[in-house]
Amino acid sequence: xxxxxxxxxxxxxxxxxxxxxxxxxxxxxxxxxxxxxxxxxxxxxxxxxxxxxxxxxxxxxxxxxxxxxxxxxxxxxxxxxxxxxxxxxxxxxxxxxxxxxxxxxxxxxxxxxxxxxxxxxxxxxxxxxxxxxxxxxxxxxxxxxxxxxxxx
Amino acid sequence: xxxxxxxxxxxxxxxxxxxxxxxxxxxxxxxxxxxxxxxxxxxxxxxxxxxxxxxxxxxxxxxxxxxxxxxxxxxxxxxxxxxxxxxxxxxxxxxxxxxxxxxxxxxxxxxxxxxxxxxxxxxxxxxxxxxxxxxxxxxxxxxxxxxxxxxxxxxxxxxxxxxxxxxxxxxxxxxxxxxxxxxxxxxxxxxxxxxxxxxxxxxxxxxxxxxxxxxxxxxxxxxxxxxxxxxxxxxxxxxxxxxxxxxxxxxxxxxxxxxxxxxxxxxxxxxxxxxxxxxxxxxxxxxxxxxxxxxxxxxxxxxxxxxxxxxxxxxxxxxxxxxxxxxxxxxxxxxxxxxxxxxxxxxxxxxxxxxxxxxxxxxxxxxxxxxxxxxxxxxxxxxxxxxxxxxxxxxxxxxxxxxxxxxxxxxxxxxxxxxxxxxxxxxxxxxxxxxxxxxxxxxxxxxxxxxxxxxxxxxxxxxxxxxxxxxxxxxxxxxxxxxxxxxxxxxxxxxxxxxxxxxxxxxxxxxxxxxxxxxxxxxxxxxxxxxxxxxxxxxxxxxxxxxxxxxxxxxxxxxxxxxxxxxxxxxxxxxxxxxxxxxxxxxxxxxxxxxxxxxxxxxxxxxxxxxxxxxxxxxxxxxxxxxxxxxxxxxxxxxxxxxxxxxxxxxxxxxxxxxxxxxxxxxxxxxxxxxxxxxxxxxxxxxxxxxxxxxxxxxxxxxxxxxxxxxxxxxxxxxxxxxxxxxxxxxxxxxxxxxxxxxxxxxxxx
Numbered sequence: 001x002x003x004x005x006x007x008x009x010x011x012x013x014x015x016x017x018x019x020x021x022x023x024x025x026x027x028x029x030x031x032x033x034x035x036x037x038x039x040x041x042x043x044x045x046x047x048x049x050x051x052x053x054x055x056x057x058x059x060x061x062x063x064x065x066x067x068x069x070x071x072x073x074x075x076x077x078x079x080x081x082x083x084x085x086x087x088x089x090x091x092x093x094x095x096x097x098x099x100x101x102x103x104x105x106x107x108x109x110x111x112x113x114x115x116x117x118x119x120x121x122x123x124x125x126x127x128x129x130x131x132x133x134x135x136x137x138x139x140x141x142x143x144x145x146x147x148x149x150x151x152x
Numbered sequence: 153x154x155x156x157x158x159x160x161x162x163x164x165x166x167x168x169x170x171x172x173x174x175x176x177x178x179x180x181x182x183x184x185x186x187x188x189x190x191x192x193x194x195x196x197x198x199x200x201x202x203x204x205x206x207x208x209x210x211x212x213x214x215x216x217x218x219x220x221x222x223x224x225x226x227x228x229x230x231x232x233x234x235x236x237x238x239x240x241x242x243x244x245x246x247x248x249x250x251x252x253x254x255x256x257x258x259x260x261x262x263x264x265x266x267x268x269x270x271x272x273x274x275x276x277x278x279x280x281x282x283x284x285x286x287x288x289x290x291x292x293x294x295x296x297x298x299x300x301x302x303x304x305x306x307x308x309x310x311x312x313x314x315x316x317x318x319x320x321x322x323x324x325x326x327x328x329x330x331x332x333x334x335x336x337x338x339x340x341x342x343x344x345x346x347x348x349x350x351x352x353x354x355x356x357x358x359x360x361x362x363x364x365x366x367x368x369x370x371x372x373x374x375x376x377x378x379x380x381x382x383x384x385x386x387x388x389x390x391x392x393x394x395x396x397x398x399x400x401x402x403x404x405x406x407x408x409x410x411x412x413x414x415x416x417x418x419x420x421x422x423x424x425x426x427x428x429x430x431x432x433x434x435x436x437x438x439x440x441x442x443x444x445x446x447x448x449x450x451x452x453x454x455x456x457x458x459x460x461x462x463x464x465x466x467x468x469x470x471x472x473x474x475x476x477x478x479x480x481x482x483x484x485x486x487x488x489x490x491x492x493x494x495x496x497x498x499x500x501x502x503x504x505x506x507x508x509x510x511x512x513x514x515x516x517x518x519x520x521x522x523x524x525x526x527x528x529x530x531x532x533x534x535x536x537x538x539x540x541x542x543x544x545x546x547x548x549x550x551x552x553x554x555x556x557x558x559x560x561x562x563x564x565x566x567x568x569x570x571x572x573x574x575x576x577x578x579x580x581x582x583x584x585x586x587x588x589x590x591x592x593x594x595x596x597x598x599x600x601x602x603x604x605x606x607x608x609x610x611x612x613x614x615x616x617x618x619x620x621x622x623x624x625x626x627x628x629x630x631x632x633x634x635x636x637x638x639x640x641x642x643x644x645x646x647x648x649x650x651x652x653x654x655x656x657x658x659x660x661x662x663x664x665x666x667x668x669x670x671x672x673x674x675x676x677x678x679x680x681x682x683x684x685x686x687x688x689x690x691x692x693x694x695x696x697x698x699x700x701x702x703x704x705x706x707x708x709x710x711x712x713x714x715x716x717x718x719x720x721x722x723x724x725x726x727x728x729x730x731x732x733x734x735x736x737x738x739x740x741x742x743x744x745x746x747x748x749x750x751x752x753x754x755x756x757x758x759x760x761x762x763x764x765x766x767x768x769x770x771x772x773x774x775x776x777x778x779x780x781x782x783x784x785x786x787x788x789x790x791x792x793x794x795x796x797x798x799x800x801x802x803x804x805x806x807x808x809x810x811x812x813x814x815x816x817x818x819x820x821x822x823x824x825x826x827x828x829x830x831x832x833x834x835x836x837x838x839x840x841x842x843x844x845x846x847x848x849x850x851x852x853x854x855x856x857x858x859x860x861x862x863x864x865x866x867x868x869x870x871x872x873x874x875x876x877x878x879x880x881x882x883x884x885x886x887x888x889x890x891x892x893x894x895x896x897x898x899x900x901x902x
Contacts, residue, residue, distance in 0.1 A: 128844045
């Protein structure tokens with residue numbers, strides 16, 4: 001049994017230590033907001049935070065997540081309501097199919113936590129690891145800029 | 153349109169139901185979701201399969217097309233709610249199960265609004281008229297003296313006001329209005345049609361609560377991962393499951409019979425590992441020892457195959473359109489040019505891979521899945537299980553992208569077969585490698601073009617020959633030529649005013665499953681025609697925009713039927729949707745103007761333009777591209793001018809074209825599939841490259857205001873993008889890109 005702390009809740013899971021966190025979250029804990037996209041860390045659909053750092057849950061093992069604070073899309077909104085990024089996402093109608101958006105939001109949240117006022121280049125560079133096949137990049141970028149402005 | 157017909161009599165005869173007014177679209181059938189009324193639990197007004205109003209005034213709108221990111225679930229509801237004059241907050245949207253009673257549910261071909269805007273408006277109007285009639289009866293006034301406003305009927309004398317919910321019991325006893333008696337709102341009264349409403353799933357999406365096929369679960373559900381034939385048509389000689397069964401979490405290993413060729417929509421077959429979670433199933437699958445007979449496609453190699461397509465395009469083919477005398481005009485031309493263009497096989501690679509959950513109980517199968525085509529999924533499951541389609545229920549989740557892949561329900565069949573075999577609910581989840589290796593691939597396509605110019609630089613002859621494996625190869629044996637509908641996509645529908653035109657199609661075999669991918673054969677054809685037109689401008693020494701307008705000629709309707717072409721026009725009538733070059737001209741002029749066409753750019757930068765009509769919509773794209781000395785082209789801005797006729801939700805329409813620019817850019821700059829020994833050489837996003845934020849330019853979508861009937865929106869943005877980008881590369885560098893994706897080595901100067 002492995003102890004994991006996800007969105008401030010304790011979970012005991014019967015997972016082998018090498019099991020990727022994405023499947024621990026989705027199949028064992030039942031938090032399916034974190035999406036599977038590629039399994040090789042190439043698309044960003046599964047991004048979650050470990051102690052505030054963005055990681056790809058498909059190439060992060062359960063053992064690596066043990067002892068760390070895991071935050072998923074389900075825990076992105078805080079006690080005071082939506083994250084500024086979630087509000088901005090809705091303001092610009094960023095999603096199309098929406099499938100990659102949890103990973104996009106988690107990556108963007110990690111970016112803003114570290115760089116509250118990112119330049120265009122910093123946004124592009126931080127987000128280039130997240131694929132959106134619908135091609136919502138322009139609106140995702142606009143939403144990140146709105147959220148960054150809101151943080152002023 | 154007389155699509156709506158009253159089915160109440162048939163419904164009563166068949167089911168003995170008392171609700172009495174079922175208004176069906178296209179086909180017979182009683183909607184089980186309304187049988188609650190018959191049982192007398194909740195009285196609801198349900199005049200057709202799309203809408204129901206209950207006693208509290210809550211309105212259920214059933215949307216039968218699949219939501220894969222276009223916003224269709226919200227947009228079609230807007231149309232119905234508007235004619236019902238409902239309060240948007242009173243509405244709940246229900247995703248329809250797969251059932252013929254809804255009419256066509258195959259969400260592809262960019263047809264949802266084209267086909268269903270009017271029927272759904274009429275569905276809403278029918279309910280509204282019944283509510284008004286009920287109020288009028290109560291007040292003993294003429295219905296024409298009553299009006300509605302946001303869920304309330306208002307009579308001629310104050311304080312005559314009744315909420316819809318208060319009228320349901322009376323309205324449901326009234327006859328459903330005859331189709332010819334339905335009165336639709338004039339456009340000035342629209343509240344939702346033409347408005348940029350946010351999609352109803354937006355809040356769920358940003359909180360990770362939206363449920364896609366891969367997210368659905370059932371109690372006691374098992375997880376499956378399937379090792380499929382490594383080559384299309386390979387057969388299983390033997391397998392050893394000992395090591396797989398010893399993997400922790402693995403419970404069973406079962407064989408699914410391999411599909412014979414062509415496989416159509418049927419599961420490919422293979423060996424499935426059943427486990428307690430997805431990862432355990434995949435781990436067990438890696439331990440399978442398999443021996444395959446690779447079959448007839450084991451030597452398929454795209455190095456040779458792509459050359460063969462190009463060679464075939466150099467030879468005469470089947471003539472699909474012929475005006476004038478092309479050979480004589482070419483022979484007599486002052487200048488002749490020719491060019492060959494090539495687009496490789498591509499994969500859909502939507503972000504949510506194929507996934508389905510199925511459960512079989514007492515011979516009845518219920519499925520939850522992300523499918524574009526729930527009726528075909530129902531048929532595929534019924535055939536796979538050998539049961540009547542009536543015993544198959546297909547529930548449609550949200551789709552994490554589709555782009556045509558999820559119109560093919562092979563993965564749904566897999567889940568059903570496995571659930572039936574193991575006697576427990578099963579979720580089948582494809583890996584990304586499964587998704588790319590076992591796609592229904594976008595066809596590779598070679599295009600050969602020749603033209604003759606007269607001494608004024610006017611094009612007098614045009615020869616276009618296209619060669620590609622047809623999608624029909626996936627469904628029928630011995631198909632060698634393309635289908636009419638495939639040549640309709642950007643070859644025979646050439647809108648230019650050229651006296652001598654010949655369009656031909658050459659033969660090609662398929663060695664993999666070929667399928668439709670967002671805008672389909674318009675991708676290679678839009679690239680070839682859009683590029684060649686630009687080559688003609690250069691040959692004539694003309695500005696590309698002025699040259700396109702000159703080639704389009706005087707505004708006119710291109711009458712392909714009169715030319716003897718059996719043109720399908722995307723299933724729409726040519727009376728309602730002619731090929732109208734005035735609309736081509738308007739989008740060309742708009743895109744050029746908004747892009748600042750002709751303004752001075754730095755060295756190794758350029759503008760490129762292309763225009764293309766597909767799915768009944770006209771799109772012109774201007775791309776601005778800069779190319780560095782190492783040959784890296786970056787697209788700096790895209791302007792898209794769009795005439796898609798009437799617009800239902802302008803924000804979602806804009807989003808579709810923004811997305812099409814990105815997908816078109818990915819097709820142009822990055823994506824390519826090659827095969828060796830029958831197997832795809834690119835299998836994940838590390839080697840199958842797609843557009844990312846760092847390659848995405850500022851994209852501006854300019855929609856032409858129009859009262860014309862609605863055209864398609866999901867696909868038609870893609871086809872002109874490749875040519876616009878490559879024409880801009882030519883303007884920047886003087887070098888022509890004729891093979892996609894763009895190879896920077898061709899553009900490097902150091």
